Amino acid sequence: MSAEPSPVVPTSIAPKGAVLRLEGIQRRYVQGEGTLEILRGVDFSVMEGQSVALVAPSGTGKSTLLHVAGLLEHQDAGEVFIAGAGTAGLPDSERTRIRRTEIGFVYQFHHLLPEFSALENVMLPQMIRGLSKREAAARAKELLSYLGLAKRLDHRPAELSGGEQQRVAIARAVANAPRVLLADEPTGNLDPHTADHVFHALSQLVEATGLAAIIATHNLALAARMHRRVTLQDGLVVELA
Numbered sequence: 023m024s025a026e027p028s029p030v031v032p033t034s035i036a037p038k039g040a041v042l043r044l045e046g047i048q049r050r051y052v053q054g055e056g057t058l059e060i061l062r063g064v065d066f067s068v069m070e071g072q073s074v075a076l077v078a079p080s081g082t083g084k085s086t087l088l089h090v091a092g093l094l095e096h097q098d099a100g101e102v103f104i105a106g107a108g109t110a111g112l113p114d115s116e117r118t119r120i121r122r123t124e125i126g127f128v129y130q131f132h133h134l135l136p137e138f139s140a141l142e143n144v145m146l147p148q149m150i151r152g153l154s155k156r157e158a159a160a161r162a163k164e165l166l167s168y169l170g171l172a173k174r175l176d177h178r179p180a181e182l183s184g185g186e187q188q189r190v191a192i193a194r195a196v197a198n199a200p201r202v203l204l205a206d207e208p209t210g211n212l213d214p215h216t217a218d219h220v221f222h223a224l225s226q227l228v229e230a231t232g233l234a235a236i237i238a239t240h241n242l243a244l245a246a247r248m249h250r251r252v253t254l255q256d257g258l259v260v261e262l263a
């Protein structure tokens with residue numbers, strides 16, 4: 023009996039090292055009588071340890087792209103591959119599991135829980151995932167120290183500066199060691215100096231952990247420091263110099 027030849031995966035679908043791959047992603051919103059075609063067949067990959075700045079005018083679909091890539095929103099066509107595995111047709115419970123374990127999100131506003139300390143905020147996603155309190159605390163301490171917050175572990179969000187709050191949010195996003203980090207204007211609410219500091223911390227973390235990161239930002243100076251820059255043009259991702 024002859025063995026079936028192993029299927030060859032086209033490199034266009036799963037380039038070596040692509041942690042995140044969007045293939046033919048379409049997303050439209052029906053609005054009253056009309057339809058807004060926001061994403062029109064996005065093909066886009068991010069490799070391990072690579073940071074990509076997504077720089078595009080307001081309303082072009084940056085958040086939509088991040089939500090689809092992060093399995094928060096369903097696309098109308100196309101497929102999202104995480105670490106080579108397709109996600110089309112998965113039940114919501116499986117999408118949630120992948121989102122919790124493989125994807126970290128950072129937003130413009132920190133969304134930390136106000137009644138919990140920095141340490142507890144970073145422990146929480148790990149405990150939801152089933153880690154013991156001890157394990158979660160150890161990793162949370164390690165991450166917060168790496169991000170320069172060793173002396174702020176017991177501070178509640180209101181007792182932290184804006185930059186510190188955002189660094190806690192970054193620590194929380196990577197607490198479960200995801201492979202993908204999606205950040206939507208993570209420094210949009212910070213003054214230039216603090217934004218620079220937070221961005222530096224984020225970049226270091228991407229390099230150190232081998233995350234694949236997409237960071238939507240309007241800050242061109244910060245975007246210039248990422249590995250790649252892309253924009254959205256007519257519903258497609260276009261590489262910038």
Ligand SMILES: Nc1ncnc2c1ncn2[C@@H]1O[C@H](COP(=O)(O)OP(=O)(O)OP(=O)(O)O)[C@@H](O)[C@H]1O
Nearest residue numbers: 051052053058060079080081082083084085086087
């Ligand atoms: N649920 C929705 N229903 C209808 N239209 C929507 C919906 N969500 C987003 N849109 C529209 O889709 C377009 C893209 O929105 P999106 O939030 O992705 O843009 P963005 O590039 O992130 O913008 P910004 O930089 O201002 O945050 C916008 O014109 C928006 O009005």
